[in-house]
Amino acid sequence: MSLTERTPAGEVRSDQVGREVDLYGWVHRRRDLGGLIFIDLRDRSGIIQVKFDPVNAQAHATGGELRLESVIHVRGPVQRRPPGTENKELATGAVEVEARSVTILNRAQPPPFAVNEDNPVDEQLRLRYRYLDLRRGRMARNLQLRHRIAKAIRDFLDDEGFVEIETPVLIRSTPEGARDYLVPSRLKPGYVYALAQSPQLYKQLLMVAGMDRYFQIVRCYRDEDLRADRQPEFTQLDLEMSFVGEDDVLDVVERCFAYIWEKVLGNPISTPIRRITHAESMLRYGVDKPDLRYRLEIQELSPIFARSEFKIFRQALDAGGVVRGLRIPRTVGTKEIEALTEVARGEGAKGLAFWHREADGWRSPITKFFSERELTDLQQTMNAEPGDLVVAVADRVEVAAPALGAVRKAAARMLGLINAGIFEFVWVTEFPLFERSKETGEITAAHHPFTSPRPEDIGLLDDQPLKVRARAYDLVLNGTELGSGSIRIHDPELQQRVFQGLGISREEAERRFGFLLTAFRYGAPPHGGFAYGLDRVVMLAAGEETVREVIAFPKNQQAEEPMTDAPAPAEPKPLRELGLQLLRPPAPPTP
């Protein structure tokens, strides 16, 4: 049997009236009027109404047996609907198909949740019956949007002269960054592969290979805890270019996004995307991924209070800290101030100073501690209108900035300043090359160890490594980090110095990255690139809150796949073949 004569349900139009068509699809809804029976038949293309008239006795009898989500084949003529019975909600609403014959290809049990509407359903249940969930409008739309975005990316980069090249998934573990998923080698017992966290080293080697402009839509694996925007396996758009500087990379990436937003979403973004340095972002927004959908900005207040009598400010400033403030453009009640204070405390601040602005001056429990001059200067800087609230944090800069960043975000939500459907892209540039690990206190790579320092900062590498800025940049959309990139080091000597800064000895560097250092001695072009999370891009484009809504078969927070119940207990035979032994028997599966 061939189904080549299949007519897509959603594409039947009045110009086909009188034509006999073959429809194949699912029973989306049924309306049994006793005599006439109407069925909404659904396939991926859409929905059409099928009419079962008692005149066609056989078909009508079968029509009476149909149940939701059964799969059927209907044959019959396309008919114009009688005047007044057209359905303007449906693309096919001017016509219907009269079933002259109908075959039930698969009788469906009642589904565990309604497939013909997008009402909320427990997510674990949706994931257990994901194939039903994917039939629903929301997921079907999201997956098709994802496809169109991926295609737009490929079309755009192909036009720009990029070549899509696949790189290995089973790779050598490089114990940097996230925890690896390990795959034991059967042929070399005791040896392991890691699943690639990203194609980073391979794409750089492709540049050494002269590939010039590479990209890949590639699955990446990181064994870390899950979040609304994080899955253990996720998809990245990865690209790399030779003979370029920062501006070349940023230009290609932002034109790529402009292309997606225009072609796929029909919602053009303004380019060039604005840029902000990392230092400025930390100062003005308290984060390295600012949400610019709202305008609240943090202000430096330290100079104003440089000689303040107020003990809390005094102590912070004397200890080399800062006082920074945020104007909240609305009257905020005591309860809300308490909530904001909790937010600040959650980020390590000891508290939140606040002043209400009134027509004739400041009102606050702490006003009495400040001089007239200080209060005037405060108004000068904050530009508060009567009714506004000004809050401030005094602490070390590493505490004050993120605390106010969190308060800014909470205040924006509290005041309803965030409009849905707005897309505010921003580049964050000049990231530091290194950062100090909160855990171990050691210096680690802020981006990755192949990131080039800015030439003017190379002199600081040995003495003040934390001051060295990198040729690294992040792309941020609505406060979500989409991705990051950098200009890479292509000089083996400079690479060695950066390894040294990271406390990686020459021997260790040679052992772990020798292949890269060697490659760089055979003619490595200057190169740089970028990578961004496709799941996150689609999530934001679709207006979804989690990446699970744009992934066909995602993992839950325990990194389980509830439909197949992966992961499953290890079986003895494959373990033996791999030369592995379990220290502990697997826990019994939880029901």
Place this chain on the structure above:
RNA sequence: GGCCCCGUGGUGUAGCCUGGUCUAACACGCAGCCCUGUCAAGGCUGAGAUCGGCGGUUCAAAUCCGCUCGGGGUCGCCA
């Protein structure tokens, strides 16, 4: 691992704060009957939950308390 939220028929909710009137309500779905222009079809009838589990308090627990299991959010973690 810490913190926060959620768990009531197949699905989604109400009831919980303030214990008894809960013999657990409503909508959808499901089953049966009626119905020839519906499109979230309509009407009538019916089945279906011991309120995630265990323990406690009480004359009495869906409701209060403790523990626990499951799900989600978040911090840590994510070069």
